[in-house]
Amino acid sequence: MDWLETGLQALAETGPSALKAEALARRLKTTKGSFYWHFDDIPAYHAALLELWETRVTAALDIALERGATATSKLRATAQMVAECADDMTAEPAIRAWARDHASARATLARVDAQRLDLIGRLLSDIGIANPEMARIIYATSIGIADLSEDHPGRNTAAIGSLVDLVLALR
Numbered sequence: 001m002d003w004l005e006t007g008l009q010a011l012a013e014t015g016p017s018a019l020k021a022e023a024l025a026r027r028l029k030t031t032k033g034s035f036y037w038h039f040d041d042i043p044a045y046h047a048a049l050l051e052l053w054e055t056r057v058t059a060a061l062d063i064a065l066e067r068g069a070t071a072t073s074k075l076r077a078t079a080q081m082v083a084e085c086a087d088d089m090t091a092e093p094a095i096r097a098w099a100r101d102h103a104s105a106r107a108t109l110a111r112v113d114a115q116r117l118d119l120i121g122r123l124l125s126d127i128g129i130a131n132p133e134m135a136r137i138i139y140a141t142s143i144g145i146a147d148l149s150e151d152h153p154g155r156n157t158a159a160i161g162s163l164v165d166l167v168l169a170l171r
Helices: 003-014 021-028 032-038 042-067 071-089 092-099 103-127 132-147 155-169
Strands: none
Touching (some): 003 021, 003 092, 021 032, 042 071, 042 092, 071 155, 132 155
């Protein structure tokens, strides 16, 4: 496991306080000097960590779009992919919490949110739904549903699919 993977795991498990050179070195069973061999300082490490997360969640959107052949199926897959990402798969809940107090995390999250909202809005528009609030409703629900416990895997993802179906039925 490398420094960035360890950082995402530590962030998800412990929060931003775990993103310190010494704490990360202990997790990796190496020295703090090794950290500084790879990164100039903690802000540089944070920037690399946020870039990795942003790259991964952006790639997840591309995968979601490939799942669907029509705007409707792409919308459903996109909303479900956001829900899956928000379900701790990529440390998203921890990134969101960190963004409350960390300017770089906030800026990264704002870019990700804007990209996802834009995509959902465009897909809705392609289907004939022009109300921009629908994109926000689907997106917010996709993010927030991760906080609901699941009594069986996939239940939250299926619920997001049902929300998309409901929105589509309103047109």
